[in-house]
Amino acid sequence: MTIKEELKEEVKEEGGGKDELDALDALEKEAAEYNKDAEIDRILKAFKLDAYAVLDLQPGVPESEIKICYRKKSLLIHPDKTTNPRAPDAFDRLKKAQTDLMDEKARTNLDECIADARMLLMRERKLTVDSEEVKNPDKEFKDAWRRKTVEVLVDNEQRRRKQIKAQMQEEGREQRKVDEEIEGRKRRREHEQAWEQTREGRIGSWRDFQQKAKGSEGDGGGKKKKRMKVLG
DSSP states (O other): OOHHHHHHHHHHHTTOOHHHHHHHHHHHHHHHHHHHHHHHHHHHHSOTTOHHHHHTOOTTOOHHHHHHHHHHHHHHHOTTTOOOTTHHHHHHHHHHHHHHHHSHHHHHHHHHHHHHHHHHHHHHTTOOTTSHHHHSOOHHHHHHHHHHHHHHHHHHHHHHHHHHHHHHHHHHHHHHHHHHHHHHHHHHHHHHHHHHHTHHHHHHHHHHHHHHHHHHHHHHHHSOOOOOOOOO
């Protein structure tokens, strides 16, 4: 028997009526909304690049546990199940975290960042894998590990964005080069077309010139030469 059912039985045994039962239902709904609001707040405060933190899971959990956790939390904070205006954002973040952890490459990258953070923390504290603090970490160590994980994830994200920016700039240069080549070929093609379109005119002009030249030669050959008088 659930706690709710036990309370209802107690109300009935004490002679409570419909008003008491309605009040009990109202309290239960209020508690449910409080749980939803608290989970929404937790998800939105979690570091979004750490999918484990968003789902409130420990690194290394099996996929089956990821699926179960996501199913429970998604049903709890689903926008259709609560009036909290931040529910859609929390739900989207929860969905992305689950997608990342179910993606082998994304999860491997995250696990590597978490391992790097642990190594950096151990180096800072001059610890080894055999140190008690590492073998049986307390809350302070785990909190410090999570903070270090955030630093590593932020650093990786910044480097990723720089790489994307550099790649886009390089692609932009290549694209400009391609555009310039296309524009050059277009200008040459237009020049050839213009030259071809004026071909008939140029040929006609040349023919007219030749005809005029021949006409001038004919007129000169028909004239009689004047006889020179011989003196003496």
